[in-house]
Amino acid sequence: MNALPVMPPGDGAALSQAESAYRKLRDKLIMLDIRPGEPINDGQLAAELGIGRTPVREAVKRLEVDHLVVSYPRRGTFATIVDITELADVSDIRELLEPLAARRAATNASAGVRAELRDVARTISGIDSTPRDKRELMRYDLTVHRLIYRAAGNPHLEDTLIRYDNLATRIWCLVLDKLPSVEGHIAEHVGLLEAVADGDADLAGKLALEHVSSFEKSVRRVL
Template sequence: MSITAETDAGIESLSLAEQAYRALRDKLIMLDIRPGAPINDGQLAAQLGFGRTPVREALKKLEIDHLVISYPRRGTFATIVDITELAAVSELRRVLEPLAARKAAEAAGATLRAELSQLAREIEKLDDDRPEKHDLMRYDLSVHRAIYRAAGNPYLEDTLIRLDNLATRIWCLVLDKVPSVAGHITEHVELLDSIVDGDADRASGLALEHITSFEKTIRAVL
């Protein structure tokens, strides 16, 4: 499966630089490009099927996201995953994730609610498919990005995507130490259904519980 529905939806209408950005962003988030690894724009362009110019433009944007870093005369590298960032990232997410869930429950249109409901039904079937941990993390990204989009505030969406990307990198770094990821993912079903039902208070509360649970799980294995 793709990481998100929004990544696939309307992808052809995006600029080549934006397509390259999204592809590279998700490789960096999931640690397919390992932290600290050198970034060769020519090799990436060949691997992804883009020209070097879109890839270079994508790398500039990824540097703003703190996912890559460039050094004069040394080149560009994937940033190191800094575990100490967890507290600062979680502090912001505890405020903004409930806000996004509330706004989605209050304002999402019928089409977006249908997408969220479909995503919830897919997650309910995960036990039968027994997906790998990294596939479960892709579902986690899918849910969060879908909720941010449904909130209808592009500034909130952009901020939360960047925070969630950093949090996911931390999660992926310790993924093999986490006993079970499935429970964290299935928590999303109730959250998604509360948004679809328009229950803003419940959606907000569940979003806060989810973020708090994530932070506790990570700290427990550090």
């Protein structure tokens, strides 16, 4: 499989240790590499990441705001449980905001970002029918959504959508092994990426809404 482009920091600046730790731990929690309910040991994580405990602790504080970890007095910090009952609430918000981000991205994206969108679309189009690791494929989903959010040019919208997409992805990963395939879900991104790159705001918004609705239906079918 062709590799997706590495997502750069939104402001083009080098990442601090705390920001780097935050992003790495966030994605481990999203993809359930850190399992729901698993204790968060800052010393162990610092050793794994090759950094000090202070940036890890800063990262964990942010992850608590994101509802990805939870702290209990005298017990410690743990990865939050994935609550399937939150699916409807998360989908309600995403069905409103994902189309908005797609329309804004179609209108506001720079020429460089449009070229990046087309590159990602070509990469996804090149995925053949050979069985792939489902979690590997889900990283495409994260990359596409984060790229569109960034292209929208509204940092508040981007921050909000990243948080809700993260929660949705955790739900998706929880049922991933029950799904017969995720290739179709990933392939849906091609038309969306091309619509944004072409500047077709109406089509981009329509496809973004269909994609979010399709996600919820797919999860509900296996519950």
